Amino acid sequence: MYKLMDQYLKNDTFSIQKNIVDHSEYTLARSRFRFDDFEAYQATAYSVRDRLIERWNDTHSLMREKDPKRIYYLSMEFLMGRSLLNSIVNIGVKGQYADALKQLGFDLEILVEQERDAALGNGGLGRLAACFLDSLATLDYPAWGYGLRYEYGMFRQTIQDGFQLEHPDYWLNFGNPWEIQRVHTTYPVKFYGHVDEIQENNKKTYIWTPGETVEAVAYDNPIPGYGTKNTINLRLWAAKPSGELELDSFSTGDYVNAVLSKQRAETISSILYPDDRTYQGKELRLKQQVFLVSASLQDVVRRYKDFHSDFAAFPQKVAFQLNDTHPIIGVAELMRILLDEEKLDWVKSWEITTKVFSFTNHAILPEALEKWPLELLENLLPRHLQIIYRINFYFMEEMKKKFGDDLVRLSRLSIIEEGEKKNVRMANLALVSCHTVNGVSKSHFEFIKSSLFKDFHDMWPHKFQCKTNGVTQRRWMACSNPDLSQLITKWLGTEAWLKELDLLLGLRLHANDYNLQEQWMKVRRSNKSRLAAYIQIISGAKVNVDAMFDVQIKRIHEYKRQFLNVIGIIHRYDCIKNMTAEDRKKVVPRVCILGGKAPPGYENAKRIIKLIHAVGDKLNNDPDVGDLLKLIFIPDYNVSMAELVIPASDISQHLSTAGSEACGTGNMKFAMNGCLIVGTKDGSNVEIQEELGSENMFLFGPSAEDIPELRTEQKDFQPVLEFRRVVGMIRKGVFGNAEYFQPLCDTIDGAGDDYYLLGHDFPSYLEAQAAVDKAFVDKKRWAEMSILSTAGCGQFSTDRTIREYAEEIWNVEPLRHS
Ligand code: Z16
Numbered sequence: 090m091y092k093l094m095d096q097y098l099k100n101d102t103f104s105i106q107k108n109i110v111d112h113s114e115y116t117l118a119r120s121r122f123r124f125d126d127f128e129a130y131q132a133t134a135y136s137v138r139d140r141l142i143e144r145w146n147d148t149h150s151l152m153r154e155k156d157p158k159r160i161y162y163l164s165m166e167f168l169m170g171r172s173l174l175n176s177i178v179n180i181g182v183k184g185q186y187a188d189a190l191k192q193l194g195f196d197l198e199i200l201v202e203q204e205r206d207a208a209l210g211n212g213g214l215g216r217l218a219a220c221f222l223d224s225l226a227t228l229d230y231p232a233w234g235y236g237l238r239y240e241y242g243m244f245r246q247t248i249q250d251g252f253q254l255e256h257p258d259y260w261l262n263f264g265n266p267w268e269i270q271r272v273h274t275t276y277p278v279k280f281y282g283h284v285d286e287i288q289e290n291n292k293k294t295y296i297w298t299p300g301e302t303v304e305a306v307a308y309d310n311p312i313p314g315y316g317t318k319n320t321i322n323l324r325l326w327a328a329k330p331s332g333e334l335e336l337d338s339f340s341t342g343d344y345v346n347a348v349l350s351k352q353r354a355e356t357i358s359s360i361l362y363p364d365d366r367t368y369q370g371k372e373l374r375l376k377q378q379v380f381l382v383s384a385s386l387q388d389v390v391r392r393y394k395d396f397h398s399d400f401a402a403f404p405q406k407v408a409f410q411l412n413d414t415h416p417i418i419g420v421a422e423l424m425r426i427l428l429d430e431e432k433l434d435w436v437k438s439w440e441i442t443t444k445v446f447s448f449t450n451h452a453i454l455p456e457a458l459e460k461w462p463l464e465l466l467e468n469l470l471p472r473h474l475q476i477i478y479r480i481n482f483y484f485m486e487e488m489k490k491k492f493g494d495d496l497v498r499l500s501r502l503s504i505i506e507e508g509e510k511k512n513v514r515m516a517n518l519a520l521v522s523c524h525t526v527n528g529v530s531k532s533h534f535e536f537i538k539s540s541l542f543k544d545f546h547d548m549w550p551h552k553f554q555c556k557t558n559g560v561t562q563r564r565w566m567a568c569s570n571p572d573l574s575q576l577i578t579k580w581l582g583t584e585a586w587l588k589e590l591d592l593l594l595g596l597r598l599h600a601n602d603y604n605l606q607e608q609w610m611k612v613r614r615s616n617k618s619r620l621a622a623y624i625q626i627i628s629g630a631k632v633n634v635d636a637m638f639d640v641q642i643k644r645i646h647e648y649k650r651q652f653l654n655v656i657g658i659i660h661r662y663d664c665i666k667n668m669t670a671e672d673r674k675k676v677v678p679r680v681c682i683l684g685g686k687a688p689p690g691y692e693n694a695k696r697i698i699k700l701i702h703a704v705g706d707k708l709n710n711d712p713d714v715g716d717l718l719k720l721i722f723i724p725d726y727n728v729s730m731a732e733l734v735i736p737a738s739d740i741s742q743h744l745s746t747a748g749s750e751a752c753g754t755g756n757m758k759f760a761m762n763g764c765l766i767v768g769t770k771d772g773s774n775v776e777i778q779e780e781l782g783s784e785n786m787f788l789f790g791p792s793a794e795d796i797p798e799l800r801t802e803q804k805d806f807q808p809v810l811e812f813r814r815v816v817g818m819i820r821k822g823v824f825g826n827a828e829y830f831q832p833l834c835d836t837i838d839g840a841g842d843d844y845y846l847l848g849h850d851f852p853s854y855l856e857a858q859a860a861v862d863k864a865f866v867d868k869k870r871w872a873e874m875s876i877l878s879t880a881g882c883g884q885f886s887t888d889r890t891i892r893e894y895a896e897e898i899w900n901v902e903p904l905r906h907s
Pocket of ligand 1: 211212213214215217364365366451452453457529558750751752753754772
């Protein structure tokens with residue numbers, strides 16, 4: 090019988106200290122009592138890892154004993170950030186570690202800062218995967234994440250003369266205490282080559298002779314749940330050259346060169362592609378996708394076969410969630426494994442495959458849907474392409490019976506895009522082979538049903554589900570805003586909200602209580618001081634902590650409209666300049682803070698970064714403006730930076746043109762930390778408003794359904810004078826670099842298209858901002874709104890999201906330690 094180990098490491102001060110000091114000596118080979126902050130971080134991390142390993146092992150013996158249905162989350166991105174604080178908070182030993190370290194002469198807060206972010210993702214999609222793992226572990230679901238162990242994560246951003254520079258993020262430089270290499274868990278992943286068809290007693294079999302084989306090695310990263318022993322696994326694959334030489338190169342007799350050419354194999358997992366959502370059709374990217382799914386599926390099949398002698402029960406034991414279309418080639422890979430390696434027939438293989446995969450779509454733009462050139466697949470994955478053809482053949486036969494004469498519809502449905510250059514449409518493959526496809530917010534769900542995947546929805550409405558995203562309150566409140574979390578616990582009289590976020594509703598009772606308001610605003614102010622100190626370090630600027638901190642941090646994209654924010658700031662600057670001294674006294678002081686990375690090849694996004702700096706240079710040094718308005722760009726925005734900035738924000742901006750953000754999750758992090766939201770009626774802004782009430786938010790502008798018409802009206806549209814004046818200032822060179830900014834200005838007043846409707850939305854944006862100013866002056870009302878904002882966020886925990894996936898898509902049960 091399974092029983093929790095009784096020899097768990099102890100968590101009293103002395104045991105923790107001994108453990109840390111031992112690691113310093115035996116793991117790091119430092120002297121017992123002389124190590125610096127970084128070494129202390131490492132030794133501490135190793136000691137925490139020991140505790141994670143105990144839990145991990147116990148969790149996995151329980152799994153092996155009970156053999157429950159498991160969930161496998163397949164994702165090209167896991168944007169984990171740091172692990173130390175999150176781990177000790179989740180396993181409930183933060184206080185003990187802080188004490189133990191203090192006595193050794195170290196400050197936990199400083200050690201935490203020594204850790205490099207694991208930035209194995211671009212933005213929302215990758216961070217969602219990370220929050221999901223936290224919730225899966227916390228809710229005791231038998232789950233694994235599968236991803237790639239990129240050696241270079243998201244690039245580091247520096248700013249030179251206001252321009253973005255990209256630097257490689259070689260994050261493993263100083264080792265990674267959080268991973269466990271599994272030298273024996275390796276699988277071959279095959280590429281290129283050719284397929285032979287053999288007739289074997291009345292049955293055709295296909296033999297694929299690959300041209301390249303790369304070995305995938307497993308690295309396990311334990312993910313502890315909060316308030317449970319359950320510790321799940323994030324298994325990341327790294328490529329290493331296989332031990333065998335391909336016959337061709339070997340037969341040349343050039344042994345040394347044959348070995349050297351194998352090194353290329355390692356590049357498969359070396360770098361994360363930093364362009365979120367523009368798919369570039371690069372062969373290496375497709376190889377990464379195949380590498381992820383092939384190694385993961387082989388691993389899952391092996392684990393299944395440890396317990397089962399045939400595949401009948403596979404769908405009762407396995408659920409794969411595909412994070413976007415990136416891992417969808419896994420459908421063809423599972424078919425290949427079942428057909429060619431397990432020798433199942435087509436019908437059986439297809440039945441199994443269509444029962445185990447489900448797919449999450451995160452996209453709005455049809456251009457973002459991946460399609461791979463047929464030629465590329467033919468060359469790289471000859472056997473997979475055969476399988477995809479056959480899937481499409483049967484699918485098209487079925488469709489012809491339904492829509493025989495509607496050729497246009499048939500060609501839209503087909504997995505193969507016809508034309509001079511043929512493509513394989515990965516989203517169509519997903520829709521045909523997955524039992525469920527889900528959108529990530531209510532509005533996104535409506536959009537995919539009525540537009541993006543309408544043809545498929547017409548046929549198979551039962552496949553479509555809505556799963557609004559969330560975020561984990563463990564990282565985004567307990568870890569990053571400990572003081573506010575303590576205050577909430579005090580007023581609710583329980584810390585159960587860390588597992589049941591709905592309990593935050595209890596704060597509504599006290600939102601008007603002067604005592605809570607005062608304590609609440611005090612915590613918020615001290616968070617702001619912490620950020621102000623950081624701003625001073627990076628920029629030298631001294632910002633006024635009592636000014637409104639107005640924040641927009643996220644990837645830089647035209648659709649997210651950081652440009653609208655900047656235009657608003659210039660307008661505000663212009664107004665202040667033209668005011669009398671008397672009027673200036675009435676201005677509500679603001680510190681505008683922006684941060685985010687532009688995709689390296691996205692020129693207009695890079696222009697926006699430069700513009701932010703150019704405007705900042707001007708107004709930060711203008712004595713007429715003084716403390717009334719500051720503009721700060723925080724370089725190298727990442728998960729850890731978000732943890733610092735979010736708790737210190739008074740308002741945050743989420744300005745995507747309605748109908749363009751699939752969901753958005755940053756807004757949820759801000760709202761649950763009591764930061765008020767200025768936003769468009771887009772993505773999850775709308776759902777947040779339903780929860781908080783419109784009186785506690787500043788939403789503005791048109792709804793998604795009005796956008797198509799507004800776009801057609803653009804030709805005759807003339808933006809308001811204030812808007813034109815600001816654009817004129819940029820064009821005239823008030824902020825220098827006039828020529829460099831022209832293409833950016835052209836997007837909003839050039840051929841008159843202004844696709845993202847900045848001009849149209851500008852007046853309502855200013856109204857929203859005026860309402861913000863007015864509200865900020867009423868300190869009591871502001872405090873109440875802030876508390877009500879947090880109170881209304883119960884829905885936006887990934888715990889809620891994950892329960893919905895588990896019950897409505899995966900059909901899995903939690904497995905608890907007794
Ligand atoms: C991404 O982060 C998202 C979508 C996408 O197609 C590609 C990437 Cl890298 C984001 C969405 O933009 C965002 O609205 C959503 O909240 C997030 O995915 C998680 O669903």
